[in-house]
Amino acid sequence: MYFRRFVTNEMLELIVEYTNRYSVQKDGKCVSTCVKEIELVLGIYFRMGVVEMPSVRMYWENESRYGPVADVMSRNRFQTLLTFIHFVDNEAATDDDRKDKLWKIRPFVNMFREQCIQVTPKQQQSIDEMMVPYKGKFSKIRQYIKGKPHPWGFKVWARCSVSGLLHDFDIYQRNGGNKTKASELGLGGDVIVKLCETLPTNKDYQVFGDNFFTSAGLLVKMKQLGFHYTGTVRKNRLAKCQLIGGKEIAKQGRGSYDYRVNTVHNIVCLKWQDTKAVTLMSTYAGSEPLE
Numbered sequence: 001m002y003f004r005r006f007v008t009n010e011m012l013e014l015i016v017e018y019t020n021r022y023s024v025q026k027d028g029k030c031v032s033t034c035v036k037e038i039e040l041v042l043g044i045y046f047r048m049g050v051v052e053m054p055s056v057r058m059y060w061e062n063e064s065r066y067g068p069v070a071d072v073m074s075r076n077r078f079q080t081l082l083t084f085i086h087f088v089d090n091e092a093a094t095d096d097d098r099k100d101k102l103w104k105i106r107p108f109v110n111m112f113r114e115q116c117i118q119v120t121p122k123q124q125q126s127i128d129e130m131m132v133p134y135k136g137k138f139s140k141i142r143q144y145i146k147g148k149p150h151p152w153g154f155k156v157w158a159r160c161s162v163s164g165l166l167h168d169f170d171i172y173q174r175n176g177g178n179k180t181k182a183s184e185l186g187l188g189g190d191v192i193v194k195l196c197e198t199l200p201t202n203k204d205y206q207v208f209g210d211n212f213f214t215s216a217g218l219l220v221k222m223k224q225l226g227f228h229y230t231g232t233v234r235k236n237r238l239a240k241c242q243l244i245g246g247k248e249i250a251k252q253g254r255g256s257y258d259y260r261v262n263t264v265h266n267i268v269c270l271k272w273q274d275t276k277a278v279t280l281m282s283t284y285a286g287s288e289p290l291e
Contacts, residue, residue, distance in 0.1 A: 015085065041073070044072055047066075121199060124161060126161070127158070128160075155171075193222070207227050216237065219281055235279065243271045249273045253273065258270070269281050
């Protein structure tokens with residue numbers, strides 16, 4: 001159900017067209033794949049993700065043969081399709097196209113993103129970074145982020161809902177790959193604004209983010225755009241809001257708090273003591289304005 005919701009027949013036909021075309025360009029003869037076969041290749045990859053083996057060949061070898069993969073397609077055919085699989089016509093790509101570090105998969109990515117955007121969003125939306133695991137060495141956008149469950153991979157800015165579904169995303173390209181320079185909101189603030197462009201405005205959507213994104217300027221901007229925003233915030237982004245010190249609130253014990261309200265923009269800044277002090281900024285306080 002979810003596969004059909006996000007990967008359309010048109011997207012599969014695009015892979016078929018460019019894979020067949022590339023095989024002729026590369027090998028002089030057509031690999032003659034079809035939508036059904038591309039679906040099988042993707043299904044095999046999903047199975048391999050569930051039942052992992054040290055090498056691809058082991059799924060077909062007698063001692064380690066795995067039927068849900070080996071019975072679907074021969075190893076030679078699978079490897080042949082992997083050799084030729086394409087998402088764009090290399091020969092038709094312009095110099096401008098190639099400036100995009102994702103140009104070889106851009107048509108597919110754009111179509112997949114459009115499917116995500118079309119899913120009706122829940123009222124609460126969360127924006128954060130996520131890592132797509134990748135250990136290969138031949139990528140200009142691969143990153144290492146310490147502390148992540150999968151530290152090596154591709155970083156993706158993602159807007160998701162309480163349903164767990166992905167509603168919009170932007171793949172981070174590093175070193176100028178993403179075309180525009182950061183505004184006064186910084187990279188994190190710009191990510192929030194960009195991923196909310198595909199949300200309906202003035203519908204009381206509540207957007208949540210962590211302290212990488214949050215600043216007083218972002219909350220003002222989001223309110224102007226018609227969204228509520230709540231996020232943890234770093235102490236150097238409090239816009240001169242004076243809250244109780246960390247040591248003092250720690251002495252008061254867990255559950256203690258201090259807050260200030262900016263009545264001009266209806267922003268509340270709150271420090272709350274958990275196992276350590278947590279500082280939040282928010283423009284959301286129910287349906288009534290803050291006093």
